[in-house]
Amino acid sequence: MSISVLKSPSATPANIPITYFQKDYLSTQTYNNYLAYKDSSFFFPLDIQDKKAISIPKSPFGSILKSNDGNLSEFLQEIKKNLSSSGIETLLINHPISIYDTFVEKEVLKNEGFNTSYEDLSQVIEINDDWEASIHSMQKRKLKSLIEEGFYLRKMEPSEWKTAHKFLTVCRQAQGLQINIEWEKLERLVTTMPKSYDCFGVFREDKISAICISVNVDESIAYYYLPATSPLFRTHSPMVLLIAGMVDYYRKKKFKYIDLGVSSILGKPQETLMLFKERMGAVSSTKPTFVKHLV
Numbered sequence: 001m002s003i004s005v006l007k008s009p010s011a012t013p014a015n016i017p018i019t020y021f022q023k024d025y026l027s028t029q030t031y032n033n034y035l036a037y038k039d040s041s042f043f044f045p046l047d048i049q050d051k052k053a054i055s056i057p058k059s060p061f062g063s064i065l066k067s068n069d070g071n072l073s074e075f076l077q078e079i080k081k082n083l084s085s086s087g088i089e090t091l092l093i094n095h096p097i098s099i100y101d102t103f104v105e106k107e108v109l110k111n112e113g114f115n116t117s118y119e120d121l122s123q124v125i126e127i128n129d130d131w132e133a134s135i136h137s138m139q140k141r142k143l144k145s146l147i148e149e150g151f152y153l154r155k156m157e158p159s160e161w162k163t164a165h166k167f168l169t170v171c172r173q174a175q176g177l178q179i180n181i182e183w184e185k186l187e188r189l190v191t192t193m194p195k196s197y198d199c200f201g202v203f204r205e206d207k208i209s210a211i212c213i214s215v216n217v218d219e220s221i222a223y224y225y226l227p228a229t230s231p232l233f234r235t236h237s238p239m240v241l242l243i244a245g246m247v248d249y250y251r252k253k254k255f256k257y258i259d260l261g262v263s264s265i266l267g268k269p270q271e272t273l274m275l276f277k278e279r280m281g282a283v284s285s286t287k288p289t290f291v292k293h294l295v
Helices: 071-083 106-111 137-148 158-174 184-191 229-237 238-252 269-277
Strands: 003-004 034-040 042-049 052-055 090-096 115-126 151-156 197-204 207-216 220-229 257-262 283-293
Touching: 003 220, 034 071, 042 071, 106 283, 115 269, 137 229, 137 238, 151 238, 158 184, 158 197, 158 207, 158 220, 158 283, 197 238, 207 229, 207 238, 220 229, 220 238, 238 257
Parallel strands: 052 090, 220 257
Antiparallel strands: 003 034, 034 042, 042 052, 090 283, 115 257, 115 283, 151 197, 197 207, 207 220
């Protein structure tokens, strides 16, 4: 088997269908020691941390991207030999949910000796013509009330992205949290990959009440990446209008899903967040993290 070892994101193959695996995205990330493996069928980027190889630690998911049905067993065997020779003892895969069908299936990884370390709960909105019928009556009332009170949604312009980032930062600080991407890195992403990112805001007059930055992961899936609601408007629930607007926007673009991300931390459910997404018409799926010991 001919397998290539890539030691820089700049060597990433062209025509990768998933935003999180494209060269421009991978090149913006910070690594302890980047390493990727590829052959004619598979592409597998990793970060080496101590004696662990992790795919990919700062992205929503990693795992092994496939372009055709190659020999995964041989591919993994070569990787195991290479990692083991460098003193790596553990391989971790932050696997995506099943809507991302360009990755190897989780059942296949299990058959290759990967064990489930834990499973997060992830939630997805399936975009269809009757999505509005799937949302809870409470959310329908909130949506109607928001519109009546003068709230409206619009897609924000590139010149407003820095303002959006500041808003997100302040909202996270109000919750005792930190935003997980600094402005300089986000600016680089949206500048180099403008078609992969959108920003939506809910306003009343000139005041922002909620924002979400989304990632167009491929041609059919958008990822609900950085959502936040102003503490001043929390009781109005403007995120209901924001998600409804995103569904309408992506429905017109013929997308199939909005991935609302995980509603758990290391497998432990976040009940309030999970319930909100369910009431917005989302369905649940398991998102496993796999581990394979190499020694």
